[in-house]
Amino acid sequence: METANEIKSETPVEILFVDDEKNVLQSLKRLCIEDDYSVILANSGEEALEILKNNSNIGLIVSDQRMPAMTGSEFLEKAKEMLPDTIRILLTGYADINAVADAINKGGAYRYITKPWNDEELIQIIGDAVRRYSLIKENKRLQEIIRKQNEELKRWNSQLEFFVQEQTIEIQNKNKELEKFNENLKKNFKNSIFAFSSLIELRDKKTANHSKNVAELSVKTARAMNLSGKEIETITVAALLHDIGKIGIPDALLLREEDEMDKEALREYMRHPVRGQAAIDSIEDLRESGILIRHHHEWYNGTGFPDQLSGKKIPLGAKIIAIADFTDKTIRNLDRDNAIEISLKKVKDKLGTRFDYEIYPYIEASVREVYSKVLQQTGTNMVEMELSVNDIKEGTLLSRDVKSGTGLILLPKGTILNWRNIQALRRYYQLDPSNTGIFVLVKR
Numbered sequence: 125m126e127t128a129n130e131i132k133s134e135t136p137v138e139i140l141f142v143d144d145e146k147n148v149l150q151s152l153k154r155l156c157i158e159d160d161y162s163v164i165l166a167n168s169g170e171e172a173l174e175i176l177k178n179n180s181n182i183g184l185i186v187s188d189q190r191m192p193a194m195t196g197s198e199f200l201e202k203a204k205e206m207l208p209d210t211i212r213i214l215l216t217g218y219a220d221i222n223a224v225a226d227a228i229n230k231g232g233a234y235r236y237i238t239k240p241w242n243d244e245e246l247i248q249i250i251g252d253a254v255r256r257y258s259l260i261k262e263n264k265r266l267q268e269i270i271r272k273q274n275e276e277l278k279r280w281n282s283q284l285e286f287f288v289q290e291q292t293i294e295i296q297n298k299n300k301e302l303e304k305f306n307e308n309l310k311k312n313f314k315n316s317i318f319a320f321s322s323l324i325e326l327r328d329k330k331t332a333n334h335s336k337n338v339a340e341l342s343v344k345t346a347r348a349m350n351l352s353g354k355e356i357e358t359i360t361v362a363a364l365l366h367d368i369g370k371i372g373i374p375d376a377l378l379l380r381e382e383d384e385m386d387k388e389a390l391r392e393y394m395r396h397p398v399r400g401q402a403a404i405d406s407i408e409d410l411r412e413s414g415i416l417i418r419h420h421h422e423w424y425n426g427t428g429f430p431d432q433l434s435g436k437k438i439p440l441g442a443k444i445i446a447i448a449d450f451t452d453k454t455i456r457n458l459d460r461d462n463a464i465e466i467s468l469k470k471v472k473d474k475l476g477t478r479f480d481y482e483i484y485p486y487i488e489a490s491v492r493e494v495y496s497k498v499l500q501q502t503g504t505n506m507v508e509m510e511l512s513v514n515d516i517k518e519g520t521l522l523s524r525d526v527k528s529g530t531g532l533i534l535l536p537k538g539t540i541l542n543w544r545n546i547q548a549l550r551r552y553y554q555l556d557p558s559n560t561g562i563f564v565l566v567k568r
């Protein structure tokens with residue numbers, strides 16, 4: 125940034141004397157010899173105007189009034205238009221009061237000096253005028269510097285604003301990236317949980333979709349009970365993984381019903397809730413769900429396992445999962461007709477002993493919602509057919525799970541086929557071909 129000292133003008137002030145009498149001009153010039161002024165002489169107003177055109181550095185004009193062609197006051201008026209900052213002084217005789225008035229009013233004269241003048245006084249006046257001119261110039265110069273500095277400050281300010289904006293945008297973008305990254309992590313995490321939940325079902329064909337159904341039923345019930353988003357998430361994970369502890373149970377035992385087990389088998393079976401909790405305990409985010417997994421076989425009256433908790437001591441999520449678990453197992457073992465009513469009746473019979481009264485009204489509605497759609501369409505006027513993957517159509521209901529050749533469930537029973545899952549099935553059937561067709565329900 126420029127400073128006031130750096131651009132200070134170095135050139136001496138120029139003075140223009142205008143008079144038609146050469147000897148007057150010479151004596152005026154002589155007067156100024158001792159001072160550091162640069163002096164220019166003109167014999168007429170016209171000549172002086174010519175000089176002004178090419179010389180903007182003139183700080184003081186001293187003009188005689190009485191000159192042929194152009195008078196001093198006329199000349200000063202024109203000079204004022206050309207160089208408004210220049211100081212103007214009129215030299216005049218006693219009688220020229222009108223000329224003086226014109227010179228001051230129209231020509232903006234600073235002073236007038238009467239002829240003949242007093243040398244000392246004139247030198248003094250010239251000195252004052254030059255100082256005045258210098259002050260005006262200096263003032264303008266400083267104002268110019270202030271203006272420039274203000275402009276620069278404004279520019280800096282807007283640049284600063286721009287940088288701040290740029291940085292804000294950058295931070296926002298980073299945030300969005302992080303959010304997306306987080307979303308992906310969450311999605312992967314959920315997918316992993318789904319994958320784990322289907323592991324146990326891969327071994328036990330009877331339980332296909334059990335975890336998924338228990339999760340759906342539990343979530344609907346939890347929503348109906350107005351539980352928080354966080355609680356619902358914990359319940360979802362726990363419901364999907366509630367039987368993950370069964371992975372350690374031998375196949376022979378796993379395939380038996382509870383009431384077919386001998387004492388030792390039952391003891392082994394009763395370990396699965398604690399094993400399930402232990403299996404996921406190393407994942408901090410899943411610990412809350414682990415607690416629900418531990419208690420999904422507790423009974424309301426305190427006779428369940430593993431900790432014989434009762435009533436309000438059993439976590440609410442565990443009590444919801446317990447009813448959902450029982451309902452899904454019961455429904456899948458019943459004939460389609462009246463399966464919902466029968467299973468609900470069985471749940472009702474166990475209220476107060478195995479299950480909590482308070483949850484029943486909420487799970488009742490959820491059970492009807494989750495199972496009615498599938499069961500309705502599996503009514504008596506529908507018949508099961510096996511179709512090739514190329515013959516299936518949109519809107520058809522799957523009557524059995526669709527599995528790949530290696531036994532992975534591609535689509536669960538009850539799914540209504542749409543364009544997208546038909547395309548996916550066709551793709552899978554090429555990668556990992558199944559030896560059966562696709563079982564669907566069609567109208568008789």
Ligand SMILES: [Fe+2]
Pocket residue numbers: 366367396420421
């Ligand atoms: Fe269980």
Ligand SMILES: [Fe+2]
Pocket residue numbers: 334366367449
């Ligand atoms: Fe279960």
